Amino acid sequence: MDQWEGQNWRRSPGNVYSDVKKVTLDPAEGGVYNLEVKNIIPPIPDIEDTKWVKRIKMQSKLLSEFWGHPIYIGATILLPKEYNERPNVHYPTVYNQGHFSRGNPGGFREPTERNPEGNEYYQAWTSENFPRFIAVTIQHPTQYFDDSYAVNSVNNGPYGDAIHQELIPEIEKQFRCIPESYARVLTGGSTGGWESFALQVFYPDFYGGTWSFAPDPLDFRNVEGINIYEDKNAFYKEYEWYKVPIANTRIPETGEVRLTSQQRNTMELVNGTKGRSGEQLDIWSAVFGPVGEDGYFKPLFDKKTGEIDPEVAQYWKENYDLRYYLETNWKEIGPKLVGKLHVIAGHMDNFYLNIGVYHTERFLESTREPYYAGSFTYGARGGHGWRPYSSVQLLIMMAEHITKNAPPGANTQSWKY
Numbered sequence: 001m002d003q004w005e006g007q008n009w010r011r012s013p014g015n016v017y018s019d020v021k022k023v024t025l026d027p028a029e030g031g032v033y034n035l036e037v038k039n040i041i042p043p044i045p046d047i048e049d050t051k052w053v054k055r056i057k058m059q060s061k062l063l064s065e066f067w068g069h070p071i072y073i074g075a076t077i078l079l080p081k082e083y084n085e086r087p088n089v090h091y092p093t094v095y096n097q098g099h100f101s102r103g104n105p106g107g108f109r110e111p112t113e114r115n116p117e118g119n120e121y122y123q124a125w126t127s128e129n130f131p132r133f134i135a136v137t138i139q140h141p142t143q144y145f146d147d148s149y150a151v152n153s154v155n156n157g158p159y160g161d162a163i164h165q166e167l168i169p170e171i172e173k174q175f176r177c178i179p180e181s182y183a184r185v186l187t188g189g190s191t192g193g194w195e196s197f198a199l200q201v202f203y204p205d206f207y208g209g210t211w212s213f214a215p216d217p218l219d220f221r222n223v224e225g226i227n228i229y230e231d232k233n234a235f236y237k238e239y240e241w242y243k244v245p246i247a248n249t250r251i252p253e254t255g256e257v258r259l260t261s262q263q264r265n266t267m268e269l270v271n272g273t274k275g276r277s278g279e280q281l282d283i284w285s286a287v288f289g290p291v292g293e294d295g296y297f298k299p300l301f302d303k304k305t306g307e308i309d310p311e312v313a314q315y316w317k318e319n320y321d322l323r324y325y326l327e328t329n330w331k332e333i334g335p336k337l338v339g340k341l342h343v344i345a346g347h348m349d350n351f352y353l354n355i356g357v358y359h360t361e362r363f364l365e366s367t368r369e370p371y372y373a374g375s376f377t378y379g380a381r382g383g384h385g386w387r388p389y390s391s392v393q394l395l396i397m398m399a400e401h402i403t404k405n406a407p408p409g410a411n412t413q414s415w416k417y
Contacts, residue, residue, distance in 0.1 A: 080132035092183035098192030100146035105135035131399030145283035189213035204336035222355035235306030252383030341374035346382020
């Protein structure tokens with residue numbers, strides 16, 4: 001399997017597959033159907049650099065040692081206007097976290113014959129008197145998913161260390177980033193929402209602020225409906241003398257349940273055993289869980305019965321429940337996070353992720369000495385991915401934040417032109 005290129009293991013170059021074959025299944029007659037696996041998924045061609053967009057790919061020593069074979073990580077870098085014409089200017093960096101993508105950061109789209117004006121992001125990025133950034137998206141897929149969640153994990157490997165000790169130093173070596181915490185900011189949505197928030201919390205001295213949209217569970221009292229600490233079963237909740245199926249997904253406009261937890265996990269199990277479905281609950285278990293006796297991750301719950309393992313739940317809590325981590329370590333990390341935590345979510349998130357946001361907000365609003373001084377923004381009917389402002393507006397907000405929090409003597413005018 002080529003770990004680098006695929007969205008997940010099922011679509012990775014080097015994997016084999018059969019041609020589509022139409023068969024008729026008759027339970028009364030039975031029979032054997034031969035499927036010839038003869039096709040190989042070809043390598044994905046490299047994308048050429050442009051004036052604006054550069055790409056790097058590097059073998060990670062840390063991850064290669066962990067997995068026992070070469071593992072690669074990389075980044076796509078969007079350069080600011082007049083980068084080459086202003087060789088003495090260094091720029092703040094915005095790190096966009098999220099699923100595997102080699103596309104341009106922020107959706108930057110250069111003009112073409114069919115679209116001679118590019119898109120809104122391009123127009124703002126190349127306009128006069130706009131704050132200049134170096135924008136980066138990081139590629140860090142794993143054997144379980146198209147994304148590692150950017151943290152160290154006993155099952156996935158030391159991705160947090162690889163990103164911060166190998167990849168970002170290489171980015172800052174090759175490009176003129178301001179190598180200081182106040183000038184490194186984070187953003188991302190969903191998976192990237194969790195990652196951007198987690199990186200700011202776990203590396204409070206390294207980054208200067210995060211704007212995290214619709215983050216995956218910040219508090220494990222609601223993991224797509226499952227309270228891993230109080231529920232005995234991941235498929236239903238118990239109230240007095242009756243049981244209710246746990247809802248996994250809903251339709252924001254109506255609140256109707258679209259998928260139950262049992263249905264979701266049955267689907268994942270059909271796609272792959274041992275957590276190899278390439279789907280959401282499995283990757284959370286791979287990132288957040290301990291190692292099992294068979295060498296794979298030890299699951300939070302049985303995929304067939306739904307029974308939750310309280311020891312695994314406790315492991316999740318002690319290592320990756322971000323609200324719990326903040327509360328437990330606030331005395332130490334709180335002073336380093338003042339003004340840096342900004343979360344945006346819809347009240348009707350498709351996957352109930354807003355519940356974890358509520359729990360986190362409740363704790364952070366209770367903080368004193370220091371008060372967290374960040375923000376939580378909600379959309380009354382917003383679903384998963386709701387945003388109150390555009391990526392262009394976000395860059396302007398980030399520039400104001402960086403300018404406000406820059407240390408004395410920092411030149412915050414050179415990158416505004």
